[in-house]
Amino acid sequence: MRLLLVEDEREIQGFLKQSLTEAGYDVDTAENGRTAVLLAAENKYDGLIIDLGLPDQDGIDLILQLRRSGVNSPVLILSARRSVDDRVKGLEQGGDDYLTKPFALAELLARLRNLLRRNVAAQEDATRLRILDLELDFIKRRASRGGELLNLSPQEFVLLEYLCRHAGKVVTRSMLLAEVWGMRIQPDTNVVDVHIYRLRGKIDTEGRMPLIQTLRGIGYVLKDS
Amino acid sequence: MSSKTADSTMRSAAWRISLWATLAFAIGTMLVFAMLHRFVAGDIQRRSDAWLSGEVEVLGDVAERTPKDRLYSRVVGEVAELASKEVPNKLRSNGNENDSVFFLQAGDDGSLKLWVGAGNGAPNLDAIRMTKPLSDVPYDLRVKGFDIPFRVASVRIDNGSHIYLGLSERDELRVLRSLRIRFFCLWLLIVFFGFVIVFYTTRRMLGHVREITEAASRIGQSDLSSRVPTTKRNDEVGQLSRTLNHMLDRIESSMHQLHTITDSLAHDLRSPLTAIRGKLEMALSGDGNAEQGESIVSAIDELDRLTEFLNTSLDVAEAKADALQLSRTEVDLDVLIRVMIDLYEPCMAEKGLRVQLHSGGTVMVMADAALLHRVIANLLDNELKHLPASCTVLLSLHTSEGFANLIVEDDGPGFEPGIGPQLFEQRVKGKNSSGHGLGLAFVEAVVRAHGGNVTAANRRQGGARLSILWPLKKAEEVAEAPLLEAHGHEVKIARGKNHTPPLA
Numbered sequence: 001m002r003l004l005l006v007e008d009e010r011e012i013q014g015f016l017k018q019s020l021t022e023a024g025y026d027v028d029t030a031e032n033g034r035t036a037v038l039l040a041a042e043n044k045y046d047g048l049i050i051d052l053g054l055p056d057q058d059g060i061d062l063i064l065q066l067r068r069s070g071v072n073s074p075v076l077i078l079s080a081r082r083s084v085d086d087r088v089k090g091l092e093q094g095g096d097d098y099l100t101k102p103f104a105l106a107e108l109l110a111r112l113r114n115l116l117r118r119n120v121a122a123q124e125d126a127t128r129l130r131i132l133d134l135e136l137d138f139i140k141r142r143a144s145r146g147g148e149l150l151n152l153s154p155q156e157f158v159l160l161e162y163l164c165r166h167a168g169k170v171v172t173r174s175m176l177l178a179e180v181w182g183m184r185i186q187p188d189t190n191v192v193d194v195h196i197y198r199l200r201g202k203i204d205t206e207g208r209m210p211l212i213q214t215l216r217g218i219g220y221v222l223k224d225s
Numbered sequence: 226m227s228s229k230t231a232d233s234t235m236r237s238a239a240w241r242i243s244l245w246a247t248l249a250f251a252i253g254t255m256l257v258f259a260m261l262h263r264f265v266a267g268d269i270q271r272r273s274d275a276w277l278s279g280e281v282e283v284l285g286d287v288a289e290r291t292p293k294d295r296l297y298s299r300v301v302g303e304v305a306e307l308a309s310k311e312v313p314n315k316l317r318s319n320g321n322e323n324d325s326v327f328f329l330q331a332g333d334d335g336s337l338k339l340w341v342g343a344g345n346g347a348p349n350l351d352a353i354r355m356t357k358p359l360s361d362v363p364y365d366l367r368v369k370g371f372d373i374p375f376r377v378a379s380v381r382i383d384n385g386s387h388i389y390l391g392l393s394e395r396d397e398l399r400v401l402r403s404l405r406i407r408f409f410c411l412w413l414l415i416v417f418f419g420f421v422i423v424f425y426t427t428r429r430m431l432g433h434v435r436e437i438t439e440a441a442s443r444i445g446q447s448d449l450s451s452r453v454p455t456t457k458r459n460d461e462v463g464q465l466s467r468t469l470n471h472m473l474d475r476i477e478s479s480m481h482q483l484h485t486i487t488d489s490l491a492h493d494l495r496s497p498l499t500a501i502r503g504k505l506e507m508a509l510s511g512d513g514n515a516e517q518g519e520s521i522v523s524a525i526d527e528l529d530r531l532t533e534f535l536n537t538s539l540d541v542a543e544a545k546a547d548a549l550q551l552s553r554t555e556v557d558l559d560v561l562i563r564v565m566i567d568l569y570e571p572c573m574a575e576k577g578l579r580v581q582l583h584s585g586g587t588v589m590v591m592a593d594a595a596l597l598h599r600v601i602a603n604l605l606d607n608e609l610k611h612l613p614a615s616c617t618v619l620l621s622l623h624t625s626e627g628f629a630n631l632i633v634e635d636d637g638p639g640f641e642p643g644i645g646p647q648l649f650e651q652r653v654k655g656k657n658s659s660g661h662g663l664g665l666a667f668v669e670a671v672v673r674a675h676g677g678n679v680t681a682a683n684r685r686q687g688g689a690r691l692s693i694l695w696p697l698k699k700a701e702e703v704a705e706a707p708l709l710e711a712h713g714h715e716v717k718i719a720r721g722k723n724h725t726p727p728l729a
Contacts, residue, residue, distance in 0.1 A: 009496050009499075009500065011496075011497075011500035011503075011504075012496065012499050012500050012503065015500065015503040015504055015507055016503065018507065019503070019506075019507060019510075022510075053492060080491065080492040080495040080496060080499075081488060081491070081492065089552070100495075101495040101496065101498070101499040102495055102498040102499035102501075102502045102503075102528070102532055103499065103502070104502065104506065104525075105502075105503055105506040105507070106506070155567055177568075181564055181567075181568050182564070183564075183594075183595075183598040183602075184595055184598070185595075185598050185599050185602045186529075186533055187602050187605075187606055188530070188533065188606055189572060189606050189609045189610065190572060191568055191569055191571075191572045191609075192568075193572075194571040194572040194575050195568075195571055195572075198571050216522045218506075
């Protein structure tokens with residue numbers, strides 16, 4: 001997959017490019033809006049990462065300009081601003097996503113993956129999902145492991161569903177808060193962790209291979225192999 | 226609708242000012258007219274008196290000189306007849322019979338010697354005998370059979386008889402009446418136009434004031450870019466709007482400066498923080514030993530805490546300066562709190578805390594959802610951090626007088642004594658608190674920015690109690706926006722006192 005990274009801060013551009021390349025993406029970089037427009041006209045990108053504070057123009061204007069010239073790839077907006085602009089909200093509703101600086105790399109990768117997958121047609125209309133010996137039935141809202149029915153609360157089912165849909169990929173706490181509980185907050189207590197511990201207590205019972213792994217400082221991952 | 230506008234017109238200051246001004250104007254012009262009338266009436270009287278005195282003199286002269294023969298009555302009668310034709314103010318369309326003037330000669334003994342005029346003169350003579358006329362000065366005489374009095378002048382001639390010349394005041398009164406009617410019509414017209422002009426000008430002027438008020442209330446709702454309408458004229462209203470605009474320019478520029486400072490501060494700190502965090506994460510994913518990994522993770526944690534602290538400080542600073550940018554949407558507090566409790570309950574249970582919710586159902590408010598989420602999360606974080614095990618957190622939500630009231634109370638140790646008044650100040654925290662002391666300051670700042678208020682106290686039976694009043698969503702939120710602002714203002718005044726803010 002080919003990405004265009006538009007970021008003027010050298011340091012940030014450097015490590016972003018490195019980690020994106022390590023994650024398997026082809027990355028082109030631009031340091032200002034003009035170069036970005038030229039690059040986007042020449043190449044076809046699967047996704048764009050655009051910083052709002054560019055030296056020559058406002059990031060949102062750049063996105064709108066690219067959209068007008070026919071670039072339809074999803075955009076991950078990076079913002080160092082505190083307040084979220086209404087226009088950013090508009091873009092977010094249009095399928096794009098935004099991250100405020102500073103962000104966790106894992107978060108950026110996770111969101112990027114989400115964004116790119118969303119663009120490929122989601123396979124979320126399946127009624128059942130199977131990951132190893134874990135099975136989810138979305139119609140009956142029930143989950144079982146190794147054929148044994150798990151006693152989950154509705155909330156826990158939603159949480160597990162989200163983890164399963166992102167199986168093998170890192171999900172961060174703020175992703176869980178945003179997607180499962182619908183709020184962008186950063187609690188300074190371990191509220192999300194406790195939910196995961198509880199869920200883990202029900203799924204990864206003794207004698208079974210633990211499925212939910214904690215990545216300290218980053219988030220969680222549900223193993224799919 | 227029209228009766229509503231009429232009603233609002235009647236209650237406007239322009240209407241009251243015009244009424245009072247018109248009343249004063251009407252009384253003033255009435256006085257002027259009354260004086261004019263008096264002057265004109267006096268003048269007419271004086272003129273007719275002068276004519277009467279002159280004519281009676283002439284008639285006396287003629288009567289004296291004319292020989293007392295059988296032609297006497299005729300000669301004197303004709304002279305009198307002639308004189309009566311020159312009556313001042315006389316109406317032209319008078320009938321043949323001249324009843325406005327009479328000439329009468331009374332003998333020494335009081336008998337009627339000569340009579341020229343309508344009728345036989347007997348009632349006139351009776352009336353003259355009844356009064357005791359002063360010589361030379363004309364006087365009023367009421368004659369039986371006549372509604373209108375006569376003005377009578379008399380002269381004594383040598384043979385001892387008296388000559389009386391009477392002039393009916395009818396014409397004089399008619400002139401005065403027509404004068405009064407004209408005065409009255411003119412007065413009505415002047416008063417009416419005066420009222421219209423005064424009403425129009427005051428309404429126009431007060432209209433400017435109203436525009437200023439409306440603009441100011443719009444600006445009060447954080448639309449700092451709009452300005453009070455100005456006029457070209459250099460009057461008081463023009464000066465008022467110019468002064469207000471000047472003030473707004475300065476407020477806007479300092480607001481703008483604050484935004485710029487906080488934004489650039491945030492930006493300048495965030496870029497290096499992002500770079501540091503990214504590099505740490507890269508190092509973490511590299512081949513490091515476990516011990517190094519541990520310290521890198523804790524460094525990332527510290528960094529995240531620093532970021533959160535930075536964000537909250539800036540939010541509190543902006544909210545305290547009333548510069549928080551809110552994007553309000555409809556939020557059901559009941560649903561939100563249930564989701565929040567759902568989120569926090571496992572964590573609280575882990576710590577041995579119980580959570581209870583008392584709520585009567587849907588409570589709609591207008592709020593910046595992201596900020597409201599953080600407010601509730603802050604409150605629950607606070608309870609989590611400060612309560613010892615086996616305590617109960619009780620949340621109750623109800624509405625009272627246009628406000629949503631959320632009470633968060635617990636049966637823990639309560640707020641430290643003495644911390645009370647500064648509870649909502651930044652950096653104020655209990656001795657044993659581990660937070661950065663911004664939590665409640667943030668809560669209070671956000672609630673205030675939405676036009677509500679927060680009170681905190683220790684419960685009598687022990688434990689802390691925090692009460693948040695948040696304005697309910699109004700049916701016609703947009704139309705009554707200025708009203709909402711007024712409430713916000715009152716709430717601010719009521720802040721710190723333990724009572725419910727008044728509501729219209």
